[in-house]
Amino acid sequence: xxxxxxxxxxxxxxxxxxxxxxxxxxxxxxxxxxxxxxxxxxxxxxxxxxxxxxxxxxxxxxxxxxxxxxxxxxxxxxxxxxxxxxxxxxxxxxxxxxxxxxxxxxxxxxxxxxxxxxxxxxxxxxxxxxxxxxxxxxxxxxxxxxxxxxxxxxxxxxxxxxxxxxxxxxxxxxxxxxxxxxxxxxxxxxxxxxxxxxxxxxxxxxxxxxxxxxxxxxxxxxxxxxxxxxxxxxxxxxxxxxxxxxxxxxxxxxxxxxxxxxxxxxxxxxxxxxxxxxxxxxxxxxxxxxxxxxxxxxxxxxxxxxxxxxxxxxxxxxxxxxxxxxxxxxxxxxxxxxxxxxxxxxxxxxxxxxxxxxxxxxxxxxxxxxxxxxxxxxxxxxxxxxxxxxxxxxxxxxxxxxxxxxxxxxxxxxxxxxxxxxxxxxxxxxxxxxxxxxxxxxxxxxxxxxxxxxxx
Amino acid sequence: xxxxxxxxxxxxxxxxxxxxxxxxxxxxxxxxxxxxxxxxxxxxxxxxxxxxxxxxxxxxxxxxxxxxxxxxxxxxxxxxxxxxxxxxxxxxxxxxxxxxxxxxxxxxxxxxxxxxxxxxxxxxxxxxxxxxxxxxxxxxxxxxxxxxxxxxxxxxxxxxxxxxxxxxxxxxxxxxxxxxxxxxxxxxxxxxxxxxxxxxxxxxxxxxxxxxxxxxxxxxxxxxxxxxxxxxxxxxxxxxxxxxxxxxxxxxxxxxxxxxxxxxxxxxxxxxxxxxxxxxxxxxxxxxxxxxxxxxxxxxxxxxxxxxxxxxxxxxxxxxxxxxxxxxxxxxxxxxxxxxxxxxxxxxxxxxxxxxxxxxxxxxxxxxxxxxxxxxxxxxxxxxxxxxxxxxxxxxxxxxxxxxxxxxxxxxxxxxxxxxxxxxxxxxxxxxxxxxxxxxxxxxxxxxxxxxxxxxxxxxxxxxxxxxxxxxxxxxxxxxxxxxxxxxxxxxxxxxxxxxxxxxxxxxxxxxxxxx
Numbered sequence: 001x002x003x004x005x006x007x008x009x010x011x012x013x014x015x016x017x018x019x020x021x022x023x024x025x026x027x028x029x030x031x032x033x034x035x036x037x038x039x040x041x042x043x044x045x046x047x048x049x050x051x052x053x054x055x056x057x058x059x060x061x062x063x064x065x066x067x068x069x070x071x072x073x074x075x076x077x078x079x080x081x082x083x084x085x086x087x088x089x090x091x092x093x094x095x096x097x098x099x100x101x102x103x104x105x106x107x108x109x110x111x112x113x114x115x116x117x118x119x120x121x122x123x124x125x126x127x128x129x130x131x132x133x134x135x136x137x138x139x140x141x142x143x144x145x146x147x148x149x150x151x152x153x154x155x156x157x158x159x160x161x162x163x164x165x166x167x168x169x170x171x172x173x174x175x176x177x178x179x180x181x182x183x184x185x186x187x188x189x190x191x192x193x194x195x196x197x198x199x200x201x202x203x204x205x206x207x208x209x210x211x212x213x214x215x216x217x218x219x220x221x222x223x224x225x226x227x228x229x230x231x232x233x234x235x236x237x238x239x240x241x242x243x244x245x246x247x248x249x250x251x252x253x254x255x256x257x258x259x260x261x262x263x264x265x266x267x268x269x270x271x272x273x274x275x276x277x278x279x280x281x282x283x284x285x286x287x288x289x290x291x292x293x294x295x296x297x298x299x300x301x302x303x304x305x306x307x308x309x310x311x312x313x314x315x316x317x318x319x320x321x322x323x324x325x326x327x328x329x330x331x332x333x334x335x336x337x338x339x340x341x342x343x344x345x346x347x348x349x350x351x352x353x354x355x356x357x358x359x360x361x362x363x364x365x366x367x368x369x370x371x372x373x374x375x376x377x378x379x380x381x382x383x384x385x386x387x388x389x390x391x392x393x394x395x396x397x398x399x400x401x402x403x404x405x406x407x408x409x410x411x412x413x414x415x416x417x418x419x420x421x422x423x424x425x426x427x428x429x430x431x432x433x434x435x436x437x438x439x440x441x442x443x444x445x446x447x448x449x450x451x452x453x454x455x456x
Numbered sequence: 457x458x459x460x461x462x463x464x465x466x467x468x469x470x471x472x473x474x475x476x477x478x479x480x481x482x483x484x485x486x487x488x489x490x491x492x493x494x495x496x497x498x499x500x501x502x503x504x505x506x507x508x509x510x511x512x513x514x515x516x517x518x519x520x521x522x523x524x525x526x527x528x529x530x531x532x533x534x535x536x537x538x539x540x541x542x543x544x545x546x547x548x549x550x551x552x553x554x555x556x557x558x559x560x561x562x563x564x565x566x567x568x569x570x571x572x573x574x575x576x577x578x579x580x581x582x583x584x585x586x587x588x589x590x591x592x593x594x595x596x597x598x599x600x601x602x603x604x605x606x607x608x609x610x611x612x613x614x615x616x617x618x619x620x621x622x623x624x625x626x627x628x629x630x631x632x633x634x635x636x637x638x639x640x641x642x643x644x645x646x647x648x649x650x651x652x653x654x655x656x657x658x659x660x661x662x663x664x665x666x667x668x669x670x671x672x673x674x675x676x677x678x679x680x681x682x683x684x685x686x687x688x689x690x691x692x693x694x695x696x697x698x699x700x701x702x703x704x705x706x707x708x709x710x711x712x713x714x715x716x717x718x719x720x721x722x723x724x725x726x727x728x729x730x731x732x733x734x735x736x737x738x739x740x741x742x743x744x745x746x747x748x749x750x751x752x753x754x755x756x757x758x759x760x761x762x763x764x765x766x767x768x769x770x771x772x773x774x775x776x777x778x779x780x781x782x783x784x785x786x787x788x789x790x791x792x793x794x795x796x797x798x799x800x801x802x803x804x805x806x807x808x809x810x811x812x813x814x815x816x817x818x819x820x821x822x823x824x825x826x827x828x829x830x831x832x833x834x835x836x837x838x839x840x841x842x843x844x845x846x847x848x849x850x851x852x853x854x855x856x857x858x859x860x861x862x863x864x865x866x867x868x869x870x871x872x873x874x875x876x877x878x879x880x881x882x883x884x885x886x887x888x889x890x891x892x893x894x895x896x897x898x899x900x901x902x903x904x905x906x907x908x909x910x911x912x913x914x915x916x917x918x919x920x921x922x923x924x925x926x927x928x929x930x931x932x933x934x935x936x937x938x939x940x941x942x943x944x945x946x947x948x949x950x951x952x953x954x955x956x957x958x959x960x961x962x963x964x965x966x967x968x969x970x971x972x
Contacts, residue, residue, distance in 0.1 A: 082556040082559050117894045132825075
């Protein structure tokens with residue numbers, strides 16, 4: 001008897017942030033206010049209210065304001081000023097913008113897909129992934145996958161390598177040694193947390209979240225501690241090559257380990273582990289550079305099951321446009337060498353919103369690793385690890401583990417639902433088939449050159 | 457054709473001020489109460505009599521804090537004037553950019569565009585106080601200029617341009633199929649917005665304005681309320697995948713039928729009306745259960761090929777032998793193939809809806825990331841149909857992110873015949889783009905709401921006049937553009953041949969990034 005089919009479902013639950021983001025809008029009443037309360041009449045968001053036992057207006061509740069300007073216009077004394085809160089504008093950085101962080105908070109609070117009215121308010125084109133538009137050509141190529149078929153769209157991906165072909169002997173018996181693959185239910189892996197005083201509870205929360213999501217979380221081997229052991233099936237210990245002997249036990253209980261880029265002996269370590277631990281998948285982690293394509297080919301030939309390329313968050317902030325090129329180049333290089341299915345490509349860096357997951361995949365990654373985004377919803381103020389600013393919540397107070405795990409689960413659940421919308425609109429039934437589907441993307445540079453550029 | 461256009465009398469402009477006590481001005485004069493000694497010199501020197509409203513003694517009674525000097529009928533001239541600041545003996549005054557001006561708008565619809573659209577809707581006139589042509593999105597329309605715009609810093613567009621003998625009309629049927637050659641005197645009509653996504657009052661306002669301008673508005677996919685039947689000759693009805701409130705009767709009533717295959721703001725996702733907005737009235741007309749979220753499924757499950765598409769168009773033509781059929785599609789990468797398919801499916805009008813369009817509710821991921829901007833899609837389609845030799849049999853209308861009269865002219869110069877306008881009309885009705893349209897009580901301006909109280913914020917007559925005024929100002933701007941380009945007819949603005957930019961220039965247009 002086979003196992004019962006269980007539909008993959010993520011349980012979301014409203015889990016509000018301990019400290020909310022500063023409100024986007026600030027409302028101030030000048031002294032001209034004569035308490036005529038027109039503002040209280042017109043505001044449908046209850047920003048302006050009178051006290052319970054008084055007829056005097058209370059201070060405006062900025063948290064509820066949606067910036068509709070109705071009170072400003074209705075005030076007969078012109079006594080209201082509505083401004084963008086400078087404190088709100090100061091959160092994040094140029095890549096993790098205040099609006100992006102606000103969206104991340106909504107997703108982590110509720111686990112829902114952000115929906116709103118009116119058109120897109122941003123610029124014509126942005127940086128990095130925002131120079132790509134999706135192509136939803138259901139008109140031209142309808143596939144009957146529609147929105148009502150969403151529950152049948154798969155977001156599972158396989159970690160590991162597959163053989164280009166199978167070999168059989170004269171009796172028809174399989175000769176090839178078929179490598180093991182591990183299926184995860186979402187094309188997202190949680191990266192190890194940045195250094196902070198509260199890393200232990202954070203790592204526990206991540207392990208819980210990864211288990212519930214049926215994916216993996218990285219843990220630096222030197223930071224491993226025993227309370228993590230119940231979750232070892234969803235942990236990827238990250239080990240520096242020279243230290244693999246120190247972590248023999250950890251490697252033994254793991255399904256996947258990751259060798260971190262340090263010096264040239266990564267290939268030797270890779271070979272040694274492959275020999276001594278046949279059932280462990282080995283991932284190798286490198287920063288993206290100009291040689292990423294060649295490196296991927298070399299590593300794949302040496303038996304790496306997974307290649308995890310990443311770009312650190314500060315590099316992303318400085319050169320946001322590079323990430324989309326390096327993913328594409330690395331993927332194409334593997335394709336040209338007929339090795340694309342010989343290795344799993346995980347891309348890390350720059351994943352700041354839901355759309356970046358399908359975009360990374362369209363550019364050629366099998367899955368992405370999510371780092372800074374989940375730290376932000378737990379209170380990180382985007383200061384890049386080592387020199388935490390004073391107001392970083394992760395630094396001050398260890399997070400409640402269950403609370404943190406649920407917020408991470410909510411965030412990822414929302415991203416998965418948005419990925420489903422994208423797959424549904426593209427008429428693609430499973431995320432594996434979205435990989436490298438450049439035909440489902442439109443590039444700003446291409447369109448601009450085609451229409452407005454120099455013509456023959 | 458010219459004759460007919462000249463016979464059309466533009467509806468009269470009537471000043472229709474907003475129903476607010478104050479306006480949003482670009483600058484504010486702030487008074488530091490702690491420094492002010494109430495001498496009143498500032499009021500005397502102000503050329504706009506800014507503080508001429510009776511002194512607010514109650515406010516002045518507080519000896520500290522800030523007061524804003526204001527007069528609801530005037531606005532501060534800004535840093536170029538600053539007379540009050542100079543004459544103040546105690547340095548109590550400062551002129552600043554108004555914080556709520558800075559908090560208004562976004563990069564596509566800047567505060568200036570909103571304020572100028574409100575101004576045009578109120579008075580039918582244009583002033584140079586605001587940038588009324590472009591936004592700050594940094595691409596597309598906002599980087600395109602007509603050649604004459606580069607020579608002239610400020611354009612003087614006044615009533616001299618009203619009575620010129622210029623033709624801004626377009627014909628909505630170019631096929632020899634025996635169906636009516638419907639002509640509209642302005643190259644725009646109103647976009648599809650359903651009952652439920654907007655209130656009945658707004659639908660009536662738009663219908664009345666469409667009748668006055670002898671153009672069209674559309675019911676969207678949400679039924680055809682009886683209250684707008686008196687305007688039926690100016691109302692397009694939409695047949696979309698949910699078939700909400702669609703029946704043979706509504707199809708027979710309409711002079712133009714839109715088959716909506718996709719919408720630019722959320723292509724491939726279908727319409728979306730959140731549960732809160734499905735009030736019993738909305739549910740009745742849509743023939744559904746109240747307070748349940750409504751998704752229009754996608755795609756049309758009877759259309760999986762060009763042949764299916766042909767039969768679909770024919771079905772509409774069979775039901776209503778007098779109607780034109782418009783096909784509304786979004787902008788995938790091969791939008792040109794869609795266009796040629798619709799040509800062979802005998803559509804009269806092809807409405808191409810770009811990614812920057814508005815919507816009552818859509819996932820943010822869709823609004824931001826999906827579909828090609830209309831500025832790319834129109835040249836692609838135009839060029840392809842020209843090369844196939846069928847461009848002159850199709851009417852191509854652009855929609856999705858067309859905000860101003862200049863945007864309309866630019867998209868015509870890029871190859872469209874005209875445009876379909878949604879958001880701009882709602883801005884004219886004092887929408888502020890606060891992004892709450894999806895909510896139940898929804899709209900603070902009483903536009904995108906089904907709330908029985910909020911909907912009364914907009915009265916149909918008031919709203920209709922605002923839209924009439926807006927188009928009056930737009931028409932004046934088109935006259936101005938035609939005059940500058942030495943054209944007599946807006947149809948001449950549309951290129952006959954393929955659009956090919958060279959050194960950033962093509963067909964009167966200049967793209968600032970490629971200009972050489």
